Amino acid sequence: MKKFEIPGNIAVSESGFAFSPSSGETFNFNELGASIYKKLRDNADPDQLINEMTDEFDADRAIIEKDLYDFISELKKFGLLKEL
Amino acid sequence: MKIAVTGLNATDNPGPGVPVIRSIQMDKSIDAETIGLIYDSLEPGIYMENIHKKCYLIPYPSSGLEGLFNRLKEINEIEKIDIIIPTLDSELYAFIKLEPRLNELGIKLFLPTSEQLNIRSKDKLFNFCKANDIKVPKNITAGSVQDLYNIPSLGDYPVVVKGIFYEAYIVNNFEEAVAAFHKIAYKWGYPVIIQEFVKGSEYNVVALGDGNGTMTGAVAMKKLYITDKGKGWSGVTIHDPALISISEKVIAATKWKSGMELEFIRTADTGEYYLLEINPRFPAWVFLSPNAGQNLPAAMVHMIKGENVPPFTDYKTGVMFVRAAWDLISDVSTLEKISTLGNV
Numbered sequence: 001m002k003k004f005e006i007p008g009n010i011a012v013s014e015s016g017f018a019f020s021p022s023s024g025e026t027f028n029f030n031e032l033g034a035s036i037y038k039k040l041r042d043n044a045d046p047d048q049l050i051n052e053m054t055d056e057f058d059a060d061r062a063i064i065e066k067d068l069y070d071f072i073s074e075l076k077k078f079g080l081l082k083e084l
Numbered sequence: 085m086k087i088a089v090t091g092l093n094a095t096d097n098p099g100p101g102v103p104v105i106r107s108i109q110m111d112k113s114i115d116a117e118t119i120g121l122i123y124d125s126l127e128p129g130i131y132m133e134n135i136h137k138k139c140y141l142i143p144y145p146s147s148g149l150e151g152l153f154n155r156l157k158e159i160n161e162i163e164k165i166d167i168i169i170p171t172l173d174s175e176l177y178a179f180i181k182l183e184p185r186l187n188e189l190g191i192k193l194f195l196p197t198s199e200q201l202n203i204r205s206k207d208k209l210f211n212f213c214k215a216n217d218i219k220v221p222k223n224i225t226a227g228s229v230q231d232l233y234n235i236p237s238l239g240d241y242p243v244v245v246k247g248i249f250y251e252a253y254i255v256n257n258f259e260e261a262v263a264a265f266h267k268i269a270y271k272w273g274y275p276v277i278i279q280e281f282v283k284g285s286e287y288n289v290v291a292l293g294d295g296n297g298t299m300t301g302a303v304a305m306k307k308l309y310i311t312d313k314g315k316g317w318s319g320v321t322i323h324d325p326a327l328i329s330i331s332e333k334v335i336a337a338t339k340w341k342s343g344m345e346l347e348f349i350r351t352a353d354t355g356e357y358y359l360l361e362i363n364p365r366f367p368a369w370v371f372l373s374p375n376a377g378q379n380l381p382a383a384m385v386h387m388i389k390g391e392n393v394p395p396f397t398d399y400k401t402g403v404m405f406v407r408a409a410w411d412l413i414s415d416v417s418t419l420e421k422i423s424t425l426g427n428v
Contacts, residue, residue, distance in 0.1 A: 021401035023350075024287070024306025024322040 003084040004040045004072075010080060012037060018080065027080065036071065040081060046072070086163055087385065088119040091171035092129025092139070094368075097250070097313055098407075100171040102129045103371035104381045105136065110374045111382035119163055121156075125422040131412040138163070141426040145178030153182050157189060159427075165191050167388050169381070171365050173249045176201060194388045196295075196341050196364065204338060204362040206248055206277045212362075216337050218330055219358045221280035221349075232261050235278060244279040247272035252314055254281060282358045284351040286310065287322070289331045290370050292380040294387060295341030301378040301396035302331045305369060308404070318406040319369055321376045321399060326357060334362060343370070343380060369405055376403045 008022035016029035018037075029037055039049060050068055054061045075081035087108065091099030105118045120129055120139035130139045140159045143151045159165065168191055170179040179186075180201065183193050203212050213220035222238050224231055235243055235258065245264035246252040249272050253264040261278070268276050291302040304327045307316035331346050343366035348357045366381060373380045376399040386393050421428040 019320075019402055021322055022324045023285075024308070024320050026320075 003043055004081050005084055006041045007079060007082050012041075020079070023079065025078070027078065033071065036068070037075065037080070040072070040075075085114070085116045085166045086119055086137075087116045087167045087169060088121050088159070088163070088165045089136075089169045089171060090121045090123075090142075090175060092120045092122050092127040092135070093124065094128040094132075096311065097315060098368035099127075099129075100366045100368045100370055102132065102135055103368060104169060104171055104366055105129075106371050107374045107379055107381035108385055109134075111379050111385070114382060114385055116166075116385070119159070119165060121159075121168070122422075125419055128412065130422060130428060131414045131418060139422065139428050141422060145175045149178055149181060152178055153185060156182070156186065156191075160189050160191060167192050167194075167385065169193075169384070170195070173364060176364055192388050194295075194342055194384050196338070200338050200340060201364055204334070204364065206246060206361060207275050209359070209362065212337070213359055216333055218333065219356055221282050221358055221360065223280065224278040225275040226265060226278055227275050229262055229265060232258065232265060232278065235261060238278065238280040242281045244277075244281050246277040246279060248275060248277065279360070282349045282351060282360075284349040284358075286316070287324075287327060287348045287350055287357070288316065288319070288367065288369070289327055289346040289348070290367055290373055290380060291331045291335055291340075291344045291346065292384055293335040293338070293340030293342065293344060294393070295339060297336045297339045298395060299332045299335040300383055300387070300393055301373070301380050301399075302328050303373045303376050303378050303380070303399050304328060304331075305372060309406075316369060318404065319372065321372060321401050321403045323399070323401045330357060330359065334359075343384060372403060372405050373399075375405075376400045 008020050010018055010020045012018045012034055016034035018027040050065050053064045089101045089105050091101030093099040094102045108114055117137040120136040121142045122130060122139050123144055129135055142155050145152055170176060180195050180198050207225040210220050210223050224234050226232055242254045242256045244252050244254055245261055245268060247268040251268055255261045255264050265276050286307040289302050289304045292300040294300050304322050305319040306322050307319050309318035311317050345363040345367035347361040348359055350357050370381060378396040378399045383393050418428055
């Protein structure tokens with residue numbers, strides 16, 4: 001199971017606004033993005049997340065999986081997530 | 085107590101005078117009246133309410149030390165000034181030179197020595213950083229157009245052409261470099277600094293040194309919006325121990341006595357900080373410091389008064405500033421007074 005940590009005490013508000021106190025960068029998540037980000041921060045298992053979203057959105061599992069890992073890769077690129 | 089402050093030119097290239105005064109006013113333990121020392125009758129700070137009790141025109145230091153001293157003496161006879169805080173790079177040499185004579189008049193200052201001022205100057209920054217193991221862009225100090233032929237030693241274009249005191253242009257080829265060189269040399273004199281362009285985000289630190297090598301405080305800020313003049317028009321406090329540690333190293337190595345602004349670029353690829361400039365005074369965004377929990381201008385006043393000021397240890401991140409263009413309405417009689425009487 002992959003585990004992630006959020007570097008530098010990045011805070012995400014209810015509205016999906018994220019601020020990195022160490023770099024000063026700001027980001028805006030949409031509702032789904034903020035929800036996934038918070039779940040990853042709370043050590044959610046990506047496979048479990050894929051299952052949940054496949055059920056919730058009634059979509060193809062392969063598409064959900066690709067989208068999630070694309071999102072995780074973006075988060076890592078912007079320094080918002082680190083793989084443990 | 086009376087504190088006189090320069091740099092009330094709150095223009096699109098803002099002087100730090102107004103924010104220094106606002107910071108001092110935030111410290112209710114300092115019972116002070118502020119006096120504005122101005123070089124121009126249209127410095128916006130003159131027309132702001134609750135910033136100064138009175139403003140006096142003073143001559144530019146370039147017009148001669150004696151003229152500046154005599155004018156300060158004249159103002160002091162009326163106002164009995166306790167402290168002068170010069171806030172502009174270009175006047176510091178003059179105030180450092182005049183410090184002993186101003187002390188004799190009962191006026192205190194909190195300034196570095198000429199030697200300290202020199203070792204961090206733009207033309208000596210590279211050597212200072214190398215000696216102290218601080219990353220710094222390569223540079224050339226150019227005294228003539230001939231020196232611009234050495235630009236390829238810095239790497240590829242673009243490069244940054246900088247004045248010894250102010251102003252900088254990013255240039256993309258030799259022709260642009262020549263044009264920028266002439267423009268800057270005409271305005272600010274020689275040498276002109278040609279600096280390697282480091283790509284990344286801009287971060288600044290405002291710090292205060294006690295003169296014995298200890299950093300009394302430091303607040304780091306990321307520029308959120310930069311004007312076409314390269315001025316940070318909005319910023320947010322951040323905390324990266326690496327930035328504070330470099331600032332501490334600079335203060336210790338220079339035994340800096342006064343406010344200081346350190347300008348950094350954080351490279352996009354490696355996240356390393358390159359020190360671009362050390363400005364020998366508080367920056368125009370210093371009002372962020374008291375609002376983040378470290379009132380550095382007020383701490384300096386306490387130190388001038390001889391009080392023990394323990395170093396600050398922390399500050400709040402996520403505190404923002406946004407500058408605004410705000411029209412001040414005044415009567416022309418204010419301009420008349422300052423233009424004819426030299427004070428208002």
